[in-house]
Amino acid sequence: MNTPTKLGSYLLGVSVVFGSALGIGRAVGPVGAPAAGDHSTMAAPTASEGHGQQAIEQANEVAPGGLEVSADGYTLTPLTTTIKPDTPTDFRFTLTGPNNKPVTDYQVQHDKKLHFIVVSRDLNSFQHLHPVETGGGVWSVKLTLPAAGAYRAFADFAPAGGDGLTLGTDLLVAGDYAPEPLPPTSRTANVDGYTVTLDGDLIPGKASKVTLTVSKDGHPVTDLQPYLGAYGHLVALRARDLAYLHVHPDGEPGDGTTRSGPEIVFYTEVPSTGNYRLFLDFQHEGEVRTAGFTLSADQTTPTSTVAPGDHGH
Secondary structure, three states, X not given: OOOOEEHHHHHHHHHHHHHHHHHHHOOOOOOOOOOOOOOOOOOOOOOOOHHHHHHHHHHOOOOOEOOOOEEOOEEEEEOXXXXXXXXXXXXXXXXEOOOOOEOOOEOOEOOEXXXXXXXXXXXXXXXXXXXXXXXXXXXXXXXXXXXXXXXXXXEEEOEOOOOOEEEEEEEEEOOEEOOOOOOOOEOEEEEOOEEEEEEEOOOEOOOEEEEEEEEEOOEEOOOOEOEOOEOOEEEEEEOOOOOEEEEOEOOOOOOOOOOXXXXXXXXXXXXXXXXXXXXXXXXXXXXXXXXXXXXXXOOOOOOOEOOOOOOOO
């Protein structure tokens, strides 16, 4: 697009894409939860199995979520309706349950009751936020969206006694908007003096190993700090419809085998061919940073594909 277009005309295109996404939404759910309607139980992994083994086992059962605003009787409802570009906003929302009342009791997952991800529709902007409860089932978070356009917000949570869910909703910021192209495919990301390299492949329908290596000023970082119970968090989003994968690394801090860098190992599975945007959150020297990558998934068998049960460190 050579000149900015008004957001209204852009949203027409968004509605077409999103309408198609809703058609397949019921078939998908978040990593770590049974498919919608399937409440079968699974044995919890032992400490030695770690996040990686659990991700492999569950990836074989479900595909990513985030395509629906409502699933399994739970609904994500924004209470804030106006967001101005590049302006801090007290964004408020609720999650209602099957009884049509706001959910107030949650399971703690990775040190938080709820994880809130906000990305621009063109996948050039990413934020991993942690709202606070303000009472009565209302959540609040300070949110700044950098420019006019369409964004997707994901609420990743597990109600007490229930399965994990990822619900999604669109956030719209009025104004002139020129979408950026998807960042080119790359296995290296630079952020605040750190270099993160990615090794591994995304293969549809197969659990595969992805290793991210962190260095600073040419030296490996071997003292990564735990962040939300892990040395790194990885979110993968499918470019065309923003289908959501939230995976965690193999092992965890303090388990006696997982090293604090420079490598962070993930096991993940993508549902289809196409382009994906991956965002790694890691913490070092007291600050959380995010490295972004674009990868293409195809049917070529990679060397990084692993069989369930093989999750060596």
